Amino acid sequence: MxxxxxxxxxxxxxxxxxxxxxxxxxxxxxxxxxxxxxxxxxxxxxxxxxxxxxxxxxxxxxxxxxxxxxxxxxxxxxxxxxxxxxxxxxxxxxxxxxxxxxxxxxxxxxxxxxxxxxxxxxxxxxxxxxxxxxYEEFKDRAGTIINGLVKREEYGNVIVDIGRGEAVLRRNEKIGRESYRPNDRIRVFIKDVRREPRGPQIFLSRTAPEFMAELFKMEVPEIYDGIIDIKAVARDPGSRAKIAVISYDGSIDPVGACVGMRGSRVQAVVNELQGEKIDIIPWNEDAPTFLVNALQPAEVTKVVLDEEAERIEVVVPDEQLSLAIGRRGQNVRLASQLTGLDIDIMTEEEESQRRQAEFEERTKLFMEALDLDEFFAQLLVSEGFTNLEEVAYVELDELTVIEGVDEGTAQELQARARDYIEELNRKALEHARELGVEDSLVTFEGLTPQMVEALALDDIKSLEDFATCADWELAGGWTTVDGERHKDDGVLEKFEVSLEEAQSMVMTARIQLGWVDPDDLVTEEEEAEAEAEEEEQVEDSTTATTAATAEEGEA
Incomplete structure (x- = not known):
């Protein structure tokens, strides 16, 4: 040719x-x-x-x-x-x-x-x-809902015709035991679009929390218009879900708007999700208040939040425990997903027992360390003292306000506490030196002898060893594996060393060793100030440009 x-x-x-x-x-x-x-x-x-x-x-x-x-x-x-x-x-x-x-x-x-x-x-x-x-057509449609036509089912995965291509609804992305036949119409969420050698792969989902959020956006005009915002969604696909909403218009009830007249709006979403029960919850910036809402219909008596550990303790009446936990832990699990916090639920009786145990433990500590009778030790605990350091180093006024404690008694209490702490420190330091701790670590500012002993027991015996530690190795932290949070114990965690304090000490050690040049360090405050200055410059430039344009128009 x-x-x-x-x-x-x-x-x-x-x-x-x-x-x-x-x-x-x-x-x-x-x-x-x-x-x-x-x-x-x-x-x-x-x-x-x-x-x-x-x-x-x-x-x-x-x-x-x-x-x-x-x-x-x-x-x-x-x-x-x-x-x-x-x-x-x-x-x-x-x-x-x-x-x-x-x-x-x-x-x-x-x-x-x-x-x-x-x-x-x-x-x-x-x-x-x-x-x-x-790929170019569908990459920007990730995160949206699309209607498709079922072509066939392969090993539990559904192949869906979405117009100009095919997409896959995997078996684990289907709700419950959904089954489809060829030519069935299906509404799905585009979860991911990937470019692969064999061609673009489009993955669909009906179990993603975002699918429910998009369905509500389609059914509730106020969400589409931005008057109501969906802050969080947690789902147990096909069974139950919780959705947190907030209204930016004081005259509009976010929960009522999502429910609709006689439940018409939420019912449309429920029907699409195969009868999945949906709890619509008002969102609140205050984490404890939000959690109380998220645990509905259970009543909550008390909430204690640990922001650093991202954990929260919830106390409920004895008869409300099963309702708060839910069937197979469903209610508390969804509330945890919704708030992003680990939730410990206990009854009022369990909480009372725990507090009693803590009270007895602190009473025993004060009796042994300060040579006090049980009544006097209980009096200190009742006034809020939790450890010897608080007794030893507080202002005398905080001790003399206790009934029956005059200035002389307060001074004697502090002297006994300091003597006991010094003896503990002396023994800790001796033990640490026996373990081979170097003076560079003993004299490091911020570490007490008991901390040095704890580090030595963990084979951290020099300033170089200390400088190689990560902040979470010292202060402890949490690691998320497969969606579950696991506790990482810190060497200095029992001394209530925070992550910020651990990070500061490690950085100081690195500077002393010459590993880090302090001139190269930029504090967060300096970064924030620099960003603020840049924003001001941009605003001034924009204002000047707008003014110049206005003057030209007037001319």
Whole structure:
């Protein structure tokens, strides 16, 4: 097959037809044709030659060109596609390395094998262009709902026709025991769009929390308009869900708006989710208040929040415990997902027992350490003293306000507490030195002898060892694995060292060792100030531009 004037326009017509059918750019099809013709020409003239083909976009005429590149003499490898500066002088005026010399060559006759190869190249290019088009179309639709048509089911995964492509609804993304037949209509959430060698992969979901949020956005105009905002969603797909909403308009009740007249709006979402029960909860910035709302319908007596550990303790009446936990822990699990906090639920009786145990433990500590009778020790605990350091180093006024404690008694209590602490420190320091602790760690500011002993027991015996520690290794923390939070015990956690304090001490140790240059450190406050200054400059610039524009308009 030769590219003659008779079929030159046919090339362009073919490219247009293929482009319309596959909904891609005709230019991509023409480029594929050029590449296929160039490959056929190389098989005729030699694979070492650099043959390029250009198809005129108006006439369809194909021009075959041989290209040779000027290279350094020592870099000359391919004599068919490269030549030296000396060799190039007979073709070019003042040739330089990197210059190209192009000469037109006669068109080639395409045999059956060459034509088949050209066809494969064009088909491959068209497939790649089609995949790119599909990816570009759907990548920006991730996070939205789409209607599709079920094509088939493979090993529990549903293949869905979404118009210009296929998508996969995996078995674990279906609600409960949903089953579909071919040609069933299905509403799904586009969870992820990935570019892969075999083409774009579009993954769907009906169990994602975002699916419920998008359904409410479709059913509740106030959410779509931004008057009501969905702050959090937690789901046990097909069974129960909780959704937290807030209204930015004081005259609109967010819960009532989502429920709708006679429950019409929420019922539409429930029907789409196969009867999934939905609790609509008002969101609140105050975490304890929000949690009390999230645990509905259970009543909460008391809430204690540990912000650093992201844990919260909830006390409920004895008869409300099963309701707060829910069937198979469903209610408390959804409340935990909704608030992002780990929740410990206990009854009033359990909480009372725990407080009593803490009271007895602190009473015993004061009796043994300060040589007090039980009544006096209980009096200190009742006044809020929890450890010896508080007794030893508080202002005398805080002790003398206790009934029966005068200034002399207060001074005696503090002296006994300090003596006991000093004895503990002396023993701790002796033990630490026996374990091989270096003076650089003993004298480090911020570490007490008992802390040094704890570090030594964990094989941290020098300032270098201490400087290599992470803040959570010292203060403790939490790690999330497979959606579950696990406690990481810290070496200094029992001394109530916070993450910020641990981070500061470790950084100080690194500076003392010369590992870190303090001049290179930028504090968060300095960063915030710099950002604020930048924002002010941008605002001033915008204001000036607006004013200038206004003046021009008036002029």
């Amino acid at each position: 030769a590219i003659t004037s008779a079929n030159q326009l046919e090339l362009l017509q073919t490219a247009e037809a293929v482009a319309r059918e596959k909904m891609i750019d005709p230019g991509l099809v023409v480029e594929a044709m050029e590449e296929s013709l160039a490959r056929a020409a190389k098989s005729r003239y030699g694979a070492e030659m650099d043959i390029r083909v250009t198809i005129d976009r108006k006439t369809g005429k194909a021009t075959f060109t041989r290209v040779r590149t000027v290279v350094e003499e020592e870099e000359l490898e391919n004599y068919q596609a490269e030549f030296t500066v000396e060799q190039a002088k007979q073709y070019l005026d003042d040739p330089k390395v990197g210059d190209l010399f192009e000469e037109e060559v006669p068109p080639v006759e395409m045999g059956r094998i060459a034509a088949q190869s050209a066809k494969q190249v064009i088909l491959q290019k068209v497939r790649e262009a089609e995949r790119d088009r599909q």
